[in-house]
Amino acid sequence: LPKPFSLDHLATVVRKALEVQQLREENAQLREELGRRYRIENVIGTGPKMQEVLAAVMRVAPTRTTVLLCGESGVGKDLIARVIHHHSPRAAQPFVKINCTTIPENLMESELFGYEKGAFTGASVSKPGKFELADRGTVFLDEIGDVPPAVQVKLLRVLQDREFERLGSNRTRQIDVRVIAATNADLRRALEEGNFREDLYYRLNVFPITIPPLRERREDIPLLAERFLHKFAAETGSRVEEISPEAMRKLVEYHWPGNVRELENVIERSLLYADGRVLLPEHIRLDYAPRRAVNGTAGAVDGFLPEGMTLDEYEQHLIREALRRAGGNKSQAARLLGLTRNALRYRLSQMGLE
Ligand SMILES: Nc1ncnc2c1ncn2[C@@H]1O[C@H](COP(=O)(O)OP(=O)(O)OP(=O)(O)O)[C@@H](O)[C@H]1O
Ligand SMILES: [Mg+2]
Incomplete structure (x- = not known):
C-alpha cells in the first residue's frame, strides 16, 4: 500500500482482500464437494461384475497408466473417468474432457493441440489446446472411435512420447498427462474396418475396463x-x-x-x-414395453428378419431408419445404432451413400 493513503482507499483494499479470501474459501469448498461426489463409495455397484470394475478402478487410479473405458451409452463411463482422476495423485490438477463426437473434424487438431497466431486465417491470437490445459492432470477422450485418422496420428505421438506442437509452430512441447479414453461402440470393429489405427488402439488398450450394461446388473x-x-x-x-x-x-x-x-x-x-x-x-413412464424377462436369455429377440429380406438389406434398412430419426445427422444416427461416426461412414460408403 503506497503511503500516504486515504481511509477510502484503505477500505477498498481491505474489501478486495476479503472478497478474494471469500472466493478462495468458496473454491476450496466446491473442490471438496466435487471430490466427495467422485469418491469411489458413491459409485453404486454391488454385484460381482461391478465389484470387479471398482477394484480395477482403484488399482489403476494411483498410476499414470492409460485407461480405456468400454461400455454402452449411459453406463457411467464419464463418472468412472472422474473417479479415477479424483483418486489419483493428479486430483488437484485439471481434468479436461474432450468429446470427440461434438468437435467438428476440421477443428479437432487445433482444439486438442492449440495454435499460434497466424496459423490459419482467423487465428488472431495464440491459443493453447486441451492437452496443454491438462498438463499435470488428466485428459478424458470421450468417444475415441470418432477421432478422424489425421488426428489419430497426433494422438499416437502424445501417447508415445508425451510431446506435440501447436498448429503453426515448430516448437515441440513436452507435457505430463494421464489419458483416459472411452468408447461406446465396438472399437475393435472400427479397427477391422480400417477406420482406426492399430498402433493407436494398442497404445490405448493398456488397461481396459468394461462397464457392464444395467440389464446385466439389475441388483x-x-x-x-x-x-x-x-x-x-x-x-x-x-x-x-x-x-x-x-x-x-x-x-x-x-x-x-x-x-x-x-x-x-x-x-x-x-x-x-x-x-x-x-x-x-x-x-413410471418407460420408453418401450419390457422386451426381456429378468431371467430371459441375453440377446434373445422376439422377431426374426422380415419375410424375404437378407441381413444386408435389413442392416441397410436400419441405417436409413436411424438417419431418418436423426434428421440426417450422422453422429446422432451413429449413436442410435451403437456405431462410431467412422463405422457408420464406412457402411454408408458401402451402400453408395457417402
Ligand atoms: N454406478 C453408478 N452409481 C451412481 N451413479 C451412476 C452410476 N453410473 C452412472 N451414474 C450416473 O448416471 C448418469 C450417466 O452416467 P455417465 O454420464 O457417466 O455415463 P456415460 O457412460 O458417460 O454415458 P454416455 O455414453 O451417454 O456419455 C450420470 O448422472 C452418472 O452420475
Ligand atoms: Mg459420457
Missing part, C-alpha cells in the same frame, strides 16, 4: 433408483419419499437400453406424475 437398479429419487425430490421440492414394491419391480424388469442415464431420466420424469409420498407403477 443395482433399486439403489440407483433411490439415489436418483432423493436427488430429484430435493431439487424439485417433491413430496415423494419412496418407491412402492410394484413400481420397483417394474424398474427392475425393464431392459434399460439407455442404461443408468435412462434410469435417471425416467425417475426425474416419474416424479412429475407422482402426487403422494409413494411412487407407484402408473407414475
